[in-house]
Amino acid sequence: MSAFLYGVSLQWKLDIRSKSLLVTCYIVPLIFFALMGGIFTSITPEMKHTLIQSMVVMGVSMGAFIGLPPSLIETYGSDIKKVYKANGVPLYLGLVSMFISAFVHLMIMCVIIFLIAPIAFDATLPTNIPLFFAALAIYIAVSLSIGSILGLVVKNQAKLTMIAQLIFLPSIMLSGIMFPINLLPKALEVIGKIFPASWGYQLILNNGFQFKNLWYLLLVIFVALMLCGLLLKRQKSN
Template sequence: MSAFLYGVLLQWKLDIRSKSLLITCYLVPLLFFAVMGEIFSSIDPEAKYTLIQSMTVLGVSTGALLGLPPSIIEIYGSDIKKVYKANGVSLHLGLITMFLSAFIHLLIMCMIIYIVAPIAFDATLPASLPLYFCSLAIFIAVSLSIGSVLGLWVKNQAKLTMISQVIFLPSMMLSGIMFPTDLLPDFFKNVGKIFPATWGYEMMRDDGFNFGNLWPLAIIIAIMVILSNLKLKRLKSK
């Protein structure tokens, strides 16, 4: 257990030095939060009630879908994975340590938004702190599971960037964080339900932690875990 915790800590320190992860987990989300927080609160006074949730969804999605996959492909898409096999280390270990490291980074970023939003933009804090952070942890885990699958299954960086954007952009536009989903046509409203951002946003809102918002996320993460295990077993057999 001590070796595993050391691996997570080491990966976390390495990620701090990674410009890619630093940009996608901190710089871009917090910069967008600073700009859009001012715009949202100026245009719509009611935005303060969901500003923390909407900016959190954007930040988590950015880090999980655009930041984590390139880090994974650097290991599992190259000869580095042979080092794991040569030393008798499970291929799962690298993915798990990167997953947990990214989880910690995203949680720190979300806590910054949680603390700063009420001070800077008079945003309203969630009614229940435990339920909010429980919902947040679930949403981060589900989003990172998708990023993990992208990093494992996509073989080159160019395709990875394109596919990540194809998932990221609709997640932001159709999840309700930019504008109410009631304004969307039924077709796009239903398409938005495919992405975890929609359910994560709803679950983090007041009174949103319920089975109706939880089961889609449970299904998504279950599918992602199966796909990740399948890919790692294929890599191990090569």
């Protein structure tokens, strides 16, 4: 247990110094929040009631799909994996420590948005704050599980960037955070439901923590955990 905690602590320190994580988990999401928060609430004043939820979905999606996978490639696509094997360290330790570290960083970013939005843009706080953060934690975990699969499957950094963008952009554009999802053509609305962002957004809205918004996210994380386990076994045999 002490070795596991040391690994998580070490990964946390490495991530703090990581420029990639700093950009994807803090700088870009917070700049987007600072710019678009004012635009959204000026064009559509009613947006202040869902501004916090919209901004955290965007930030979490970016950190999970674009920020986490490159770190996994650096570990499992390099000699670091051989070091793990040579020292008898379980291969899953790297994935778990990066997952936990990224989870904490994304939660910190969301808390910053949560605290600043009411002051800067007169955004409305969630009616049930503990339930909001519980739903947010679930959405972060689901998003990171998908990012973990990307980092374990894709070996090439250029391909990873392209695939991550193909997941990230539809997640944002078709999730309902930019405009009501019912304004989309039916086909795009159905496609948007494939991505967890639309379900996560509904889950963290006021009175949204219901099984109808939760079941798909639970299914995704269950499948993702199974796939990660299979991918790590394949990594071990290679």
